[in-house]
Amino acid sequence: MRTYGLTKRFGSLTAVDAVDLDCRAGDVYGFLGANGSGKTTTVRMLLGLVLATSGRAEVLGEEMPRAAGSVLPRVGALVEGPGAYPHLSGRANLATFDAAGPGPRSGRRRIREVLAEVGLDPADRRPTRTYSLGMRQRLGLAAALLRRPELLVLDEPTNGLDPQGIREMRELLLRLNRDGTTIFVSSHLLAEVEQMCTRVGVLAGGRLVLQDDLATLTAPTGLVRVVTPDQELARSLLPGARSHGAELVVSSPDAADVTDRLVKGGCRVAEVGPVRRSLEDVVLAATDPGATPGAVADDEVGAGAGRG
Known part of the structure; x- marks a missing residue:
């Protein structure tokens, strides 16, 4: 999916502001942002459910919403919560969705398969009004996979x-991705996205403030952290090292070199390793007007510490 200057205004309110989104084939793309940042509006424009004020969107290589008739049958979606007929069972709901959808029916066997795949019992005849929120969410995913x-x-x-359900969902999505499905997931659970996604986009105030491969965003910073009971000796052996609580932080591309210098200098070493930023650090930096996206904050490494 790609967008070019995608914008949506509701009267004087700009909900989505000139977004250039790039979700590539094979990605597990994490679309992040606070409530009200414009994530759901963007998703609805991508699926042709809301018309853009300006800009354009492409899904599976075709322009939306003009090509919705050929694109949407190839897309599974779960947006703004699952829908279901409350008096019908999960299986009956999927049979209804199957009959109403475009193209040939998936059939009973496929319905049983997807129910089991998302962790629902294909033989359960209870009406969906008795389902928990988590069960309804699983049913919505089953409909998307049909x-x-x-x-x-x-x-x-x-x-x-x-x-446990979150873990099962993550494992299912990763398995689907390994089998060739591109996945675009909007979420506020940063730890979950960090375990699952290959690429990340961050929306704030309707604008895409960050978009990159997760491996790039969380790569080593060029800083090395050192834990040692001999801090003063370590500081003498590592010019430019700065104290950061019980640790030292030094600008170096090579943790092994730092370890070697400390050991040869007779310094006792408890731990040495590269300084990395979590996805939470990255997102907070990108959405904080006073921070520079991609930079290592001074309070992470100690005042005056070098940056790599």
Whole structure:
């Protein structure tokens, strides 16, 4: 999915402001942002559910919403919570969705397969009004998977799931991705996105403030942290090292070299390793007007510490 200057205004309110999104084939793309940042509006424009004020969007290589008839049958989506007929069972709901959808029906066997795949019992005849929020979320995902989509678009797919359910959902999505499905997931669970996604986009105030591969965003900073009971000796052996609580931080591209210098100098070493930033650090820096995206904050490394 790609967008070019995608913008949506509601009267005087600009909900999405000139967004250039790039979700590539094979990605597990994490779309991040606070409530009200414009994530769901962006997703709805991508799927042709809301018309853009300006700019354009491409999904599976075709322009939306003009090509919705050929694109949407190849896309599975769960946006703004799952919908279901409350008096019908999960299986009956999927059969109804299957009959109403475009193209050939998936059939009963496929319905049983996707229910089991998302952790629901295909033999359960209870009406969905008795389902928990997590069960309804699983049913929504089953509906999205029914036609074996090339692209899966999910808005907060782990909403209502317990920790075990979140883990199962992550494993299922990663398995689908390994089998060739591109996944675009909107979420506020940064730790979950960090474990799952290959690429990340961050929306703040309707603007895309950051977009890059996760490996690039969380790569070593060029700083090395040192834990040692001999801080003064270590500082003498590592010119420019700065204290950061119980640790020292030194600008160096090579943790092994730092270790070697300390050991040869007779310094006792408890721990040496590269300084990395978590996805939470990256997102907070990108969405804080006073911070520079991609920089290592001074309070992370100690005042005056060098940057790599």
